[in-house]
Amino acid sequence: MKKFINAPDDVVREALAGVAAAHADLRVDVSNQIVVRTDAPVAGKVGLVSGGGSGHEPLHGGFVGAGMLDAAAPGEIFTSPVPDQILAATKAVDGGAGVVHIVKNYTGDVLNFQMAAELALDDGVRVETVLVDDDVAVENSTWTAGRRGTGATLIVEKVAGAAAAEGQALEAVAGVGRRINESSASFAVALTACTTPAAGKPGFDLPDDEMEVGVGIHGEPGRRREKLLSAKEIVRIAYDAIQSAKPLQPADRVIVIVNGLGATPLIELYLLFGEVAAVLKDAGVEIVRNLVGNYVTSLDMAGMSVTVCRADDEILRLWDAPVRTPALRWGT
Amino acid sequence: MKKFINAPDDVVREALAGVAAAHADLRVDVSNQIVVRTDAPVAGKVGLVSGGGSGHEPLHGGFVGAGMLDAAAPGEIFTSPVPDQILAATKAVDGGAGVVHIVKNYTGDVLNFQMAAELALDDGVRVETVLVDDDVAVENSTWTAGRRGTGATLIVEKVAGAAAAEGQALEAVAGVGRRINESSASFAVALTACTTPAAGKPGFDLPDDEMEVGVGIHGEPGRRREKLLSAKEIVRIAYDAIQSAKPLQPADRVIVIVNGLGATPLIELYLLFGEVAAVLKDAGVEIVRNLVGNYVTSLDMAGMSVTVCRADDEILRLWDAPVRTPALRWGT
Numbered sequence: 042m043k044k045f046i047n048a049p050d051d052v053v054r055e056a057l058a059g060v061a062a063a064h065a066d067l068r069v070d071v072s073n074q075i076v077v078r079t080d081a082p083v084a085g086k087v088g089l090v091s092g093g094g095s096g097h098e099p100l101h102g103g104f105v106g107a108g109m110l111d112a113a114a115p116g117e118i119f120t121s122p123v124p125d126q127i128l129a130a131t132k133a134v135d136g137g138a139g140v141v142h143i144v145k146n147y148t149g150d151v152l153n154f155q156m157a158a159e160l161a162l163d164d165g166v167r168v169e170t171v172l173v174d175d176d177v178a179v180e181n182s183t184w185t186a187g188r189r190g191t192g193a194t195l196i197v198e199k200v201a202g203a204a205a206a207e208g209q210a211l212e213a214v215a216g217v218g219r220r221i222n223e224s225s226a227s228f229a230v231a232l233t234a235c236t237t238p239a240a241g242k243p244g245f246d247l248p249d250d251e252m253e254v255g256v257g258i259h260g261e262p263g264r265r266r267e268k269l270l271s272a273k274e275i276v277r278i279a280y281d282a283i284q285s286a287k288p289l290q291p292a293d294r295v296i297v298i299v300n301g302l303g304a305t306p307l308i309e310l311y312l313l314f315g316e317v318a319a320v321l322k323d324a325g326v327e328i329v330r331n332l333v334g335n336y337v338t339s340l341d342m343a344g345m346s347v348t349v350c351r352a353d354d355e356i357l358r359l360w361d362a363p364v365r366t367p368a369l370r371w372g373t
Numbered sequence: 374m375k376k377f378i379n380a381p382d383d384v385v386r387e388a389l390a391g392v393a394a395a396h397a398d399l400r401v402d403v404s405n406q407i408v409v410r411t412d413a414p415v416a417g418k419v420g421l422v423s424g425g426g427s428g429h430e431p432l433h434g435g436f437v438g439a440g441m442l443d444a445a446a447p448g449e450i451f452t453s454p455v456p457d458q459i460l461a462a463t464k465a466v467d468g469g470a471g472v473v474h475i476v477k478n479y480t481g482d483v484l485n486f487q488m489a490a491e492l493a494l495d496d497g498v499r500v501e502t503v504l505v506d507d508d509v510a511v512e513n514s515t516w517t518a519g520r521r522g523t524g525a526t527l528i529v530e531k532v533a534g535a536a537a538a539e540g541q542a543l544e545a546v547a548g549v550g551r552r553i554n555e556s557s558a559s560f561a562v563a564l565t566a567c568t569t570p571a572a573g574k575p576g577f578d579l580p581d582d583e584m585e586v587g588v589g590i591h592g593e594p595g596r597r598r599e600k601l602l603s604a605k606e607i608v609r610i611a612y613d614a615i616q617s618a619k620p621l622q623p624a625d626r627v628i629v630i631v632n633g634l635g636a637t638p639l640i641e642l643y644l645l646f647g648e649v650a651a652v653l654k655d656a657g658v659e660i661v662r663n664l665v666g667n668y669v670t671s672l673d674m675a676g677m678s679v680t681v682c683r684a685d686d687e688i689l690r691l692w693d694a695p696v697r698t699p700a701l702r703w704g705t
Contacts, residue, residue, distance in 0.1 A: 045564070046641065059650070062647050063650075331395050372705070
């Protein structure tokens with residue numbers, strides 16, 4: 042294992058210490074693993090909390106800040122945060138208008154966020170939950186009942202974050218988050234496995250000439266292995282999977298994210314985005330916003346995901362609203 | 374070789390097609406490999422052009438936009454752009470106030486930018502050149518006479534770009550760029566070699582338990598190989614190298630970039646930043662601005678660089694000025 046770390050057990054806390062040193066806008070409780078906006082709670086504003094296993098950076102800590110999340114609760118690597126941790130984050134951002142939990146659909150995350158929501162309610166904090174399950178590669182997986190939550194999570198966080206920032210009520214903020222999830226589809230392909238610090242070796246073996254199609258963000262299996270194809274062919278596989286699960290129509294307007302899984306260089310991501318743009322143009326679908334880069338990663342996995350989100354004027358207005366976080370920033 | 378590409382010879386142009394599809398603010402001449410702000414030339418403003426071999430993305434194309442570069446001329450992978458290409462970029466951004474070339478110190482880049490500057494002068498465009506040679510790892514290398522240009526390039530581009538945007542004259546813009554270079558030092562460590570599409574295999578062999586200390590951004594050798602150390606020890610090596618080449622003093626204020634070389638996950642970069650922050654705190658040096666992420670890369674190399682730039686009020690004012698590019702954006 043080749044990593045810039047000190048000891049496997051210390052990776053998450055030491056990385057959080059780095060986040061704390063880098064970002065004066067964030068209050069980082071390193072020992073309890075909670076990242077909160079320094080100005081939280083904002084009185085009268087719906088709070089937004091997300092979290093999940095670490096190893097997907099910048100998700101979620103990198104999306105904490107004005108116009109997006111109020112707090113993140115990162116677990117150990119590929120391990121759900123515990124209920125008390127989520128509860129502490131929830132109470133830290135409750136400004137009296139309730140809190141939205143944005144939860145990727147993994148069994149551990151779902152259970153622990155649910156327990157935290159119940160504990161919060163006992164303390165008088167109303168919680169609405171937005172479950173994200175945008176990954177159309179598999180219907181169920183080793184880590185989930187139902188589809189997995191992946192790249193669309195950041196769109197949910199951005200758009201719901203903007204809705205909360207402009208003063209929308211709890212149900213409305215959760216509602217627009219759910220609408221993003223329903224309107225989104227993602228599909229990922231891996232060229233290599235990732236290595237967790239604890240395991241010290243790749244999570245699966247993949248021959249030099251093969252790729253994992255429909256892979257998840259924890260190295261969990263996808264649909265199938267097959268021989269490595271060209272970028273154009275890989276994008277076609279992803280597009281076909283998205284089209285059969287959540288069909289796009291001509292004249293649809295979409296937000297597209299071409300996302301690196303951690304070890305894929307930006308030059309390849311832009312090449313892939315060019316292929317995605319060509320396929321969608323042929324389909325009559327208009328890309329109205331896009332991101333190309335590493336946003337929802339899987340440690341050091343070489344791989345990419347494509348996320349497509351159908352967007353109307355309201356969603357685009359909220360997408361374009363100012364945001365100021367470590368990993369996403371505009372308008373401020 | 375596992376990459377998301379179609380054919381090795383088409384990588385740069387196809388990636389540029391993706392850049393064109395992603396960024397409406399940029400005018401991309403895919404066949405001539407030039408990336409220009411759509412609103413260039415800006416009358417009366419000093420133009421800024423940089424370039425160099427591709428494979429270092431987002432450098433340089435990702436830094437084209439308001440407040441930073443006016444144009445970039447990306448060569449083939451790890452290959453200098455040709456003089457005609459640089460000349461075309463120079464003329465495209467000349468608003469009558471002259472053009473600054475920001476050139477990383479590699480022999481091919483230096484020669485080709487020099488030739489382009491002479492050709493531009495023949496066409497009546499004054500050019501000042503800022504040579505960047507911040508990498509303190511080696512005094513000379515297989516690719517250079519003198520020190521190599523690496524991570525400080527983006528600080529030069531940001532600060533000189535802000536000076537140009539506020540209407541400073543040619544000599545002043547070049548002057549502040551040179552001042553950044555003189556005030557900056559970088560040092561890099563690689564855990565793996567990178568693989569160019571043309572070569573199809575890693576540029577060097579590095580045993581599973583070794584790292585390349587003082588590596589360059591083309592996989593060129595560094596100072597030495599040694600056994601893999603902890604993040605804390607690696608940061609200490611980088612700090613000692615910087616201190617012996619360009620000593621920092623207590624009470625110095627610095628901009629710090631902890632930069633990934635392409636395949637290193639963000640969680641490791643933040644962990645490294647925490648170590649850098651601890652070392653500088655012990656030295657009485659204050660980190661006043663920072664970036665943590667992939668900014669000056671070396672394709673799919675697992676590795677990191679640390680750049681430290683001593684900054685005064687004027688430099689910080691220019692650093693904080695609005696910038697709107699694909700890879701760096703704030704205040705707009």
